[in-house]
Amino acid sequence: MELRHLRFFVAVAEEGSLTTAAEKRLHTAQPSLSRQMRDLEYEVGTQLFLRSAKGVDLTPAGRAFLDHARLALAQVEAATIAARRAAEPAKASFSLGFLTGQEMDWLSEAMHILRDELPNIDVTVSSQYSPLLADALMRGKLDLAFMRPEPNLPDLAYKVVTTEPLVVVMPSDHRLATRKVIAVQDIAQETFLGMSKTAPVLQAIMADYFERVGLDIHASHEIDNLGMAMSLVASTRGVTLLPAYAQNFLPWSVIARPLAGEPPTIDLVMGYHKANTSPILKLFLSRSNDLIERVRKKLRLTAK
Template sequence: MVHQQRSQAHLSPSSDTKDTEDIVSLLAPRLAHFAGVARTEHVTRAAQEMQVPQSTLSRAMVRLEQDLGVDLFARRGRTVSLTPAGRTFLGSVERALAEIGRAADEVRADADPATGKVAFGFLHTMGAETVPGLIQAFRVDHPRVRFSLVQNYGEAMLEKLRAGELDLCLTSPVPDAPDLVARRLDEQKLRLVVPADHPLASRRRIRLAEAADETFVTLEPGYGMRLITDDLCREAGFRPRIAFEGEEAETLRGLVAAGLGVALLPPPAFPRPGVVELTVTAPRAAREIGVAWLDGHPDTPPVAAFKRFLLSRRGNLLPT
């Protein structure tokens, strides 16, 4: 009777009423104990199976009922049986514990040195050839390591690093931020891409200033290549007249092939018909490629191995 009165008091509105977050923090450590007692319907046997002192387990169950404000067990000596409320609670507890078990298995699997996972981001322009070649070379010594691959522009990948969604990313320009660690790996020359029937198409080399009167197609503001394009044109003494902005380099090549402008781009993975790619002799047109990760972020063994591999490719990252 006293126990029932206590439960009713907890159920009535008061200053002691806990919000959901408080309840979860109180209940979480006791859920496995509750499930064990519910499964065996015997406090002594449950304590032996879980290797917990019987007195500790008994107190935990009483405190759990106090925190919830309901009776979960009907007690007959050391034998217990679930009340209707206890059965309802047990179903949810078992699902929660199973989900926690699956999550634990998943994170352990991702950290396994031989079969773990690397969340790896890279620029769209590196997806056709560079990244497949890197992963192929890495898996010679690590054949079962798995990859979660994300293609995006530089700033978006850095935000994913900060959010914990990526372990590493290849990006350009190489970032300089206090919360990130970045290492320069290689350099990629840029070319002026013109339509195949353009007056400049007969040339092999060009000074960028010679394209000052051309219409440009570029990536959108915020993309690394857009920043580099703006900087190089400024260095060449002009501001580019931009007709189209896009999100992907090969789309820009298609626009160039259609005669809609010229573009500064890294070399393609495969030749694109309808365009000619000119070497830019001045100013020096190149972009640095680097690898970045979150400073202070601990590496799992597969991430550490792939990071070492990338750093070992310094100066030899890009296909020749």
């Protein structure tokens, strides 16, 4: 039995037709394929197909054989990939993480920093809540993350890349929507949507802000992520405070307005483990000031 017999068998089984498998999948003559399948049945020692004018169906033996044929082919493919990787010099790797939604502004510039190194390294990118990014940095799963400065993690180092004001997010037809700026006192009697523990830094900033302005505001619902924020604002007709970058993701049914006075702000940082000795991380950090300035210029142009 040869590998081609298994490949031919799987193609026929999946297509349900010798003719279709021969023409569309295997690019061989149908009589030759039929002969190959008869040879396979002879070697297995039992009938694998029931042939009819409409095509072919698998016998119970054929169905059992199909699972093992697929597994054998998958194992051969895995073995081939492993052999090819072993024959090639190992590439360095660099793992980037992003607070969900921040990729829009920062990913392209991050890759720009690495452009000269890309042929020689494997770069992976992931998107997640900030606490989970911090955990991945601690466990060595990530080299660098654009995230919030999570507290009580002395092994992590942070570099601020931007500081954003919080804005008021509300339904587009809300009674406050016609105003250019919103006084925080005006939202005190509204249904307020707070942050869940997936965003502890933002949660703490909101609490400190409300205490500073002397308002006792309690959340009617808690938000896990940006998508949930937009959905809850639209469905509950509530309001919330979100970092300004959230304005990139507002649907037509939701709008944002700046807060009057001195709004609370939140930092976006580049976080990394102090013990990480990756030369690619060192290179990235050495060029990070240029990255920060390029993104700031883009954001200023977008805001005009």
